[in-house]
Amino acid sequence: xxxxxxxxxxxxxxxxxxxxxxxxxxxxxxxxxxxxxxxxxxxxxxxxxxxxxxxxxxxxxxxxxxxxxxxxxxxxxxxxxxxxxxxxxxxxxxxxxxxxxxxxxxxxxxxxxxxxxxxxxxxxxxxxxxxxxxxxxxxxxxxxxxxxxxxxxxxxxxxxxxxxxxxxxxxxxxxxxxxxxxxxxxxxxxxxxxxxxxxxxxxx
Numbered sequence: 001x002x003x004x005x006x007x008x009x010x011x012x013x014x015x016x017x018x019x020x021x022x023x024x025x026x027x028x029x030x031x032x033x034x035x036x037x038x039x040x041x042x043x044x045x046x047x048x049x050x051x052x053x054x055x056x057x058x059x060x061x062x063x064x065x066x067x068x069x070x071x072x073x074x075x076x077x078x079x080x081x082x083x084x085x086x087x088x089x090x091x092x093x094x095x096x097x098x099x100x101x102x103x104x105x106x107x108x109x110x111x112x113x114x115x116x117x118x119x120x121x122x123x124x125x126x127x128x129x130x131x132x133x134x135x136x137x138x139x140x141x142x143x144x145x146x147x148x149x150x151x152x153x154x155x156x157x158x159x160x161x162x163x164x165x166x167x168x169x170x171x172x173x174x175x176x177x178x179x180x181x182x183x184x185x186x187x188x189x190x191x192x193x194x195x196x197x198x199x200x201x202x203x204x
Contacts, residue, residue, distance in 0.1 A: 001161050004143060005170060007193055012173035017123055019043065024099040024124030025091075026050055029059075031116045032084055036075045045071055056097040059088035083111035101125050115151060122168040130155045130171045135178025142182060144199045 018039040021027040029049060034042045048070055053059035068081040087109050091097055099120065100106055106117035118131035132140075132151040136158075140146045146157045162170050181188050187203055189195050 001145070003197055004145075004194060005162060005166060008170055008173035008177070009166065011193055012169065012176055015123070015168045015172040016176065017119070017172065018176075018179075020046060022050075024120060025056060027124045028087070028099055028112075028116075028120055029084060031119060032080055032087070032111060033071060033074050035080070041073065045074055053088075056088040056091040056099075060085060060092055062088070079111070086110040087112070099124060101127065103129070114155070118155070122172075126168075128164045128167045130158050130167050131175075132158075132171070133175060134184075135182075136171055136174045138184060139174040139178045139182055142187075142198065142201050142203060143194070144201055147201075 017027075019027070019030040019034060020043045021030050026046070030042055030046050033045060033049075049059075049067075052070070053062055053067075062085055064081055064085060067084065068077055071077045071080060074080065090109050091099065095105070101121065103114065103117050103121065106112055106120055107114055115131050115133055118129040121127040121129040122131065130136075132155045137149070137151060137154055140154045140158065141149075145161065146154045148154055148157070158171065159167065177192075177194075181192050189198075189200070189203070192198065
C-alpha cells in the first residue's frame with residue numbers, strides 16, 4: 001500500500017478535479033451537473049449558470065424552465081434543474097445561503113450523496129475526506145485495496161490504509177488514473193506506473 005500511495009503522490013502531486021469552479025457553491029453546482037455527464041461537457045454549461053445564478057439566493061429564484069433550458073445538453077437535466085433549485089432553497093433556509101461543511105448536513109441536501117459530499121468537503125473546504133466514484137471503486141478493486149463493491153466500505157478501507165493528510169491527494173489521483181489510464185474496458189497497463197506492483201484483479 002505504501003508503494004501505491006507514494007507512486008500516486010509522485011505522479012499526481014497536486015489534488016485536482018477536472019471541473020471548473022472557484023468556490024464551494026460553484027463546485028456543488030458543477031458536481032450535480034456532472035453526474036452521468038462528462039466533466040468536459042459540464043464545463044461548457046457551468047459558466048452560464050455561474051454568471052446568471054452566482055449565489056444560492058439567486059439560484060433559488062431561478063425559473064425552472066429557463067434553468068432546464070440552460071442545462072438541456074446534460075443528461076437527466078429535468079431532475080438536475082429541480083434539484084439545483086431545491087438545493088439553493090435549502091441552503092438559504094437552513095444554512096444562511098452558505099454551503100455547509102459537514103457530511104451530515106451536505107447529504108441532507110436534495111440529490112447530494114456521500115460521494116459528492118466528500119468531494120465538496122475536500123475540494124471546497126480542504127477538509128480531509130475520501131470521495132469514492134466509479135473510478136476509485138474500480139481502482140481499489142484492481143489494486144487489491146478492497147474487494148467490496150460498496151462505496152462506503154471502500155471509503156472506510158482507504159481511510160484506514162492511508163494517512164489522513166494524504167486522503168485527498170490519494171483519491172483524486174485514483175480518479176485521474178482511472179479516468180485516463182486504468183480505464184474500465186481497456187486499461188492501459190503498458191503505460192501504467194503501477195504495472196509492476198498491480199495484481200490486476202478482474203483485468204482480462
